[in-house]
Amino acid sequence: MANTDVLTTINACVIIPTYNNAKTLSRVIDGVLTYTSHLIVVNDGSTDATNHVLSRYATLTRIDIPRNRGKGNALREGFREARAQRFDYAITLDSDGQHFPDDIPLFVDDIEENGLALLIGDRNMNQEGIPGKSSFGNRFSNFWFRFETGIALSDTQSGFRLYPLREVCDIRFYTTKFEFEIEVIVKAAWRNIPIRNVPIRVLYDPDERISHFRPFRDFTRISILNTWLVLVALLYIRPRDYFRTFRKKGFKRFFLEDLLHSADPPLKKSLSVALGVLIGLSPFWGFQTVIVLFLAWIFRLNKLIAFAFSNVSIPPLIPFIVYACLKIGTFVLGESTTVSSFNWRQFDTYRPYIQQHLTEYVVGSFVLGIFAAAVAGALSYVLLNTQSGRNVQKTT
Incomplete structure (x- = not known):
């Protein structure tokens, strides 16, 4: 003993x-x-x-x-x-x-x-x-x-x-x-x-x-477990953690710390912004968070920035985004259908309208997403480069 x-x-x-x-x-x-x-x-x-x-x-x-x-x-x-x-x-x-x-x-x-x-x-x-x-x-x-x-x-x-x-x-x-x-x-x-x-x-x-x-039996169990854990991580844990971080920091602190002063180069941060905006405006309702985090991981971008900007489709803006997508899709496809009867103030009225004009909506959302992502990425790149130049001048 x-x-x-x-x-x-x-x-x-x-x-x-x-x-x-x-x-x-x-x-x-x-x-x-x-x-x-x-x-x-x-x-x-x-x-x-x-x-x-x-x-x-x-x-x-x-x-x-x-x-x-x-x-x-x-x-x-x-x-x-x-x-x-x-x-x-x-x-x-x-x-x-x-x-x-x-x-x-x-x-x-x-x-x-x-x-x-x-x-x-x-x-x-x-x-x-x-x-x-x-x-x-x-x-x-x-x-x-x-x-x-x-x-x-x-x-x-x-x-x-x-x-x-x-x-x-x-x-x-x-x-x-x-x-x-x-x-x-x-x-x-x-x-x-x-x-x-x-x-x-x-x-x-x-x-x-x-x-x-037992190699076959136990390795199979481990593989099944890892499959389940990966799904939980992508569908719940990662979104939960990024949401908690963003909510804890608030937009001002996030903007100052993660967007302006993080160690990532301006190009990486601006591409993260563009990715977030693109997925946020794309017609992947319910899967946007999973998709943006997965793509940010694949392309080694800033996950928190991409996640934050994927929330561009916040509830107050959704009617305007949907209306814009329908207008753009109708224009791109050359359809004669108008959206004058679209009531963007009430969800119950524009949901069936989307179902009736799904093709126009999907095309319009991708076009709007690509355009908005390009503009947001370019503007953030200019802003971040300008800020980076100011920081260099201060240190010298």
């Missing part, structure tokens, strides 16, 4: 989920007990000698799950028990011997120095002995995590982690197997919980390590 509990300063415990790793489990437990006596082991339906190994440790908290239900479920059971014991943090590590309990103090030091966060052990995936499928899987996971959250991490798959229990236990989860470790960090990032990497060592011993990862 530990003489000095290094986890006391942050009120943390250690959780070890295990399934048929009796060969290495005792070594892992002994290593953890060197640093803390607050240990929870979740036996996820093991059928080997795990029960015999655990029977030698009378002081640890043991959770036995009768039938194997997956690592994610085991972690969630461990979190519930840790919260019941009133811990603020839980450090998790695998029972297959790949993690070094000697790295536990690194997680404690990071929390003490930098404050609350969800910490993920950063393995050196380029060292000798790392399986190629593990290295590829980590790069794959890192890419999608960055796409879904905007946060770049060098390791998102390591099971050696520190979780802030109160914050994590407030999140609703749906997965119960390996993919849980992806779901939890993505949803934590969406809750604005800081997520950081902590450098750790790792050991892949082919003579000892037993992996329960």
